[in-house]
Structure formats: structure tokens, C-alpha cells
Amino acid sequence: MKAVAVFPKSREVRVIDVPEPRLRAPTGVRVRTLEVGVCGTDQEIAEFRHGAPPEGEDFLIVGHEALGEVVEVGAQVKGLKPGDLVVPRVRRPCPHEACPACRSGNPDFCVTGDYLERGIQKAHGFCVEFFVEEEASLHPVPSSLRGVAVLTEPLTIAEKALRELDTLKRRLPWKGKPGQAVVLGAGPVGLLGAMAFLRAGHATTVYSRSPKPNPKAAVAEAVGAPYLSSKEVPAEALARRLGAVDVVYEASGAAKAGFEVLKVLGPNGVFIFTGVPGRKEPLELEGAALLKQLVLKNQLVLGTVNASAGDFQAALEDLGHFQKRWPGQLEALLTERHPPEAFHEVVTGKAGGIKHLIRFA
Ligand SMILES: [Zn+2]
Ligand SMILES: [Zn+2]
Incomplete structure (x- = not known):
């Protein structure tokens, strides 16, 4: 064979x-x-x-x-x-x-x-x-997911991230509610992540490189996640546009873009890295300013990889939910x-x- x-x-x-x-x-x-x-x-x-x-x-x-x-x-x-x-x-x-x-x-x-x-x-x-x-x-x-279940594994990355985020939110004495999420990158992991964050109740914006119109932006906006291009909206303008960013789900694998967006993470925010950078050229960071920001804003930076059995189960349930809520968008x-x-x-x-x-x- x-x-x-x-x-x-x-x-x-x-x-x-x-x-x-x-x-x-x-x-x-x-x-x-x-x-x-x-x-x-x-x-x-x-x-x-x-x-x-x-x-x-x-x-x-x-x-x-x-x-x-x-x-x-x-x-x-x-x-x-x-x-x-x-x-x-x-x-x-x-x-x-x-x-x-x-x-x-x-x-x-x-x-x-x-x-x-x-x-x-x-x-x-x-x-x-x-x-x-x-x-x-x-x-x-389920046989109803025959056409889209191949997306289960890439969706489990977001399921695990959301599970972790749930635990992390409990550190806040008033228990954080879903807030403003930014999904960085509009590949399959990013777009599936956007759907999962929307499903979990977050206002979700997809932030990626290519300007609109493009097929990825079309999927993002069809599911209710506004799409912004980094070529049109620089990272430092994101907080002005969106208000305090509570969580960033990084799915671009681009180290530079990740750290640019980390700078606009809001108070008590969580930044979740999921991408493994392909290009590995050195990157200059303003280390002292970054540490000051993390400390003064009680921020968390989290890496996450792979997923558990529970995350696969959650992904399969969510695929069914996405299919009903946004017909045709998983297929897209x-x-x-x-x-x-x-x-x-x-x-x-x-x-x-x-x-x-x-x-x-
Ligand atoms: Zn993969
Ligand atoms: Zn082991």
C-alpha cells in the first residue's frame, strides 16, 4: 500500500x-x-x-x-x-x-x-x-461531520488553549469573563481558533498580514470576527481600535509579529503562543520595557502544544456547533x-x- x-x-x-x-x-x-x-x-x-x-x-x-x-x-x-x-x-x-x-x-x-x-x-x-x-x-x-472532521486536530490547539485560559482566568478575584480576543494569523489554526474563541463568548478580531479582500478574511468576517491587516493597521494601533485586549491567540508562527502584538496586550491579559517560527533570524526586543509591562499589567505569556483526549472531544463537539452556526464556513x-x-x-x-x-x- x-x-x-x-x-x-x-x-x-x-x-x-x-x-x-x-x-x-x-x-x-x-x-x-x-x-x-x-x-x-x-x-x-x-x-x-x-x-x-x-x-x-x-x-x-x-x-x-x-x-x-x-x-x-x-x-x-x-x-x-x-x-x-x-x-x-x-x-x-x-x-x-x-x-x-x-x-x-x-x-x-x-x-x-x-x-x-x-x-x-x-x-x-x-x-x-x-x-x-x-x-x-x-x-x-458522527457521520454529519464526514466533510470537516479532518479539521479536528488543528482545532484541538484552540480547545487546549481555551481550557488553559479558563484556569488562568480564575486567578482574578472577580473571575474574568470572556473579553476582547485577538487571533494573530489567519491560517487554518487561526481561523479555527477564531471560531472557538467566538463560541466561548469572546469578542474576536483576526489580525493577519494580507490586506482585504482575501479568502481568509472572508471566512473570518463570515463567522463574525472582524479582520484587520497589519499592513493597514499597525500593531500599536490595535488597542485604540479594539479597547483593552484580554487575550491574544498567536497562530502565525512569526516571532516578530508575536512580540509586536504582545506590546498591546491589556491589563491582566494572557498571550498564548501556539506557532513554531519557521524563520529563525535574530529578533531585537526591548527587554526592560517588556518586563516592565508584564509586571505592571499582571500579564501572562503562555506556550501550548498538542492536546488531550478531552480537547479532541471538545473539538468534535465544536465542529458540530460551528457547522450549525456558520453553514459552509468550515468547508470554506x-x-x-x-x-x-x-x-x-x-x-x-x-x-x-x-x-x-x-x-x-
Ligand atoms: Zn498540523
Ligand atoms: Zn512523559
């Missing part, structure tokens, strides 16, 4: 032929891949700047944002049957007894760094015709579909569109 793989040693990215996986454990599930989303992480992997093959192997099968259909289940599988749609989680716990995060079922907070991530870190991914996964790492998908994110052979070109090219998918079935 076909799989898309990267070979870090020989620096190749290509479609390979691998044997079909078989069920080995009674708790295992065999899944036929329908669609796999590609993102900036895949680009980093395809450019050999991130990720690693499984121990002892020379290639990594990519793909971490998948939607599949169950084709076979082990004898002890209770909640899934052939024909069911599923979305897999990405990260698997590290083996260390002393890791409180992994031992409590929260590998997204792993403290040792020895976790595995399917399609990224030392475990094969889902950009392959069939894969086998434990039932416990799969989430059933899924602009391009490609065969597996196109993976390398898709991730490294400067193709337009919003979300690109590799389609198997």
Missing part, C-alpha cells in the same frame, strides 16, 4: 510501498485513511528541520491530522465497529514512571520529552492507506485536495488556498 515518507539521511520525501498493517492486539483497530490535513509542522518535517523516524528505521511516514474509516476491530474493542468514522490523537506517552503528565493520561504536558507523536516524532503517521491504532487513541466521529477552509504523490510539492510550495488535504479514498 501507498505511504508518504521522509528519509532524513538521504533527504528524500516520496511515496513508498509498505505492507498493510495487521491487527496484533485485541484492543486494536484497523483504519482506512480518508483524508490527511497538511500544515506547517509537515513543512518543517519535509525540510528536515523537525521530527524523527521510529527507532532503528530510516524513514518516517508523515501525517498527523487524519480522518479515517474503521475496517476491522479487535475482540476487545467495545465502542467502534467497521464503517465508523474516527479521528486519531497524535501524541503517545513517554515510558518513564516518574513523568506525572504521562502517568496521569496527559502526555501533551510530558516533562521528559520522550513521548512519541504519530507522523512527527519517532512513530509513523497517517499519510498511508491503512493504519492500526489502539481504540483508546481514537475518537468516533478546505480549499485544496491532492493525491499522496503531491505531498512534497504541497508542503514546500507556496500554493495559495487555506487548508490543503491529501486524499486517499
Whole structure:
């Protein structure tokens, strides 16, 4: 069967032929891949700047944002049957007894760094015709979400961020209410984040580079998030336009833009970084002014990665909610579909569109 793989040693990215996986454990599930989303992480992997093959192997099968259909289940599988749609989680716990995060079922907070991530870190991914996964790492998908559930994984980033934000708001003696949110970046993670912040009750503005009109701005405004371009509204003007910014959800992966917007975070505000910068040129910061601001305004800066089982569940529920509240807008994110052979070109090219998918079935 076909799989898309990267070979870090020989620096190749290509479609390979691998044997079909078989069920080995009674708790295992065999899944036929329908669609796999590609993102900036895949680009980093395809450019050999991130990720690693499984121990002892020379290639990594990519793909971490998948939607599949169950084709076979082990004898002890209770909640899934052939024909069911599923979305897999990405990260698997590290083996260390002393890791409180992994031992409590929260590998997204792993403290040792020895976790595995399917399609990224030392475990094969889902950009392959069939894969086998434990039932416990799969989430059933209602058939009404068949067309959009491939967006579950990128939405989990916002779900985890909102969960963290909820905890952080409780530090305020009067318990903070949802306020003004700024989503930085209008890629799929940003636009899904905007929908999630709106759903959670925040007034939400999307702030990104390209001026209007453009397809990303159209989605933002269709869901009720005003869109501002950094080419037209400089970061320092944001607070004048929007009032106090309570939370920034950074989804641009651009370090400079992130720190520019951090300067306009309001009192008691929370800045959430989710992007991993691709370009790594040095950046000059006014460190003393920044520290003074953080202290005098009681601000928090938070990084967040990966997501828990609860976040996947929340993302699936929210996709259903978004579909009803903003018909057609999730579909509007899924602009391009490609065969597996196109993976390398898709991730490294400067193709337009919003979300690109590799389609198997
Ligand atoms: Zn991704
Ligand atoms: Zn761990």
C-alpha cells in the first residue's frame, strides 16, 4: 500500500510501498485513511528541520491530522465497529514512571520529552492507506461531520488553549469573563481558533498580514470576527481600535509579529503562543520595557502544544456547533485536495488556498 515518507539521511520525501498493517492486539483497530490535513509542522518535517523516524528505521511516514474509516476491530474493542468514522490523537506517552503528565493520561504536558507523536516524532503517521491504532487513541466521529472532521486536530490547539485560559482566568478575584480576543494569523489554526474563541463568548478580531479582500478574511468576517491587516493597521494601533485586549491567540508562527502584538496586550491579559517560527533570524526586543509591562499589567505569556483526549472531544463537539452556526464556513477552509504523490510539492510550495488535504479514498 501507498505511504508518504521522509528519509532524513538521504533527504528524500516520496511515496513508498509498505505492507498493510495487521491487527496484533485485541484492543486494536484497523483504519482506512480518508483524508490527511497538511500544515506547517509537515513543512518543517519535509525540510528536515523537525521530527524523527521510529527507532532503528530510516524513514518516517508523515501525517498527523487524519480522518479515517474503521475496517476491522479487535475482540476487545467495545465502542467502534467497521464503517465508523474516527479521528486519531497524535501524541503517545513517554515510558518513564516518574513523568506525572504521562502517568496521569496527559502526555501533551510530558516533562521528559520522550513521548512519541504519530507522523512527527519517532512513530509513523497517517499519510498511508491503512493504519492500526489502539481504540483508546481514537475518537468516533458522527457521520454529519464526514466533510470537516479532518479539521479536528488543528482545532484541538484552540480547545487546549481555551481550557488553559479558563484556569488562568480564575486567578482574578472577580473571575474574568470572556473579553476582547485577538487571533494573530489567519491560517487554518487561526481561523479555527477564531471560531472557538467566538463560541466561548469572546469578542474576536483576526489580525493577519494580507490586506482585504482575501479568502481568509472572508471566512473570518463570515463567522463574525472582524479582520484587520497589519499592513493597514499597525500593531500599536490595535488597542485604540479594539479597547483593552484580554487575550491574544498567536497562530502565525512569526516571532516578530508575536512580540509586536504582545506590546498591546491589556491589563491582566494572557498571550498564548501556539506557532513554531519557521524563520529563525535574530529578533531585537526591548527587554526592560517588556518586563516592565508584564509586571505592571499582571500579564501572562503562555506556550501550548498538542492536546488531550478531552480537547479532541471538545473539538468534535465544536465542529458540530460551528457547522450549525456558520453553514459552509468550515468547508470554506478546505480549499485544496491532492493525491499522496503531491505531498512534497504541497508542503514546500507556496500554493495559495487555506487548508490543503491529501486524499486517499
Ligand atoms: Zn498540523
Ligand atoms: Zn512523559
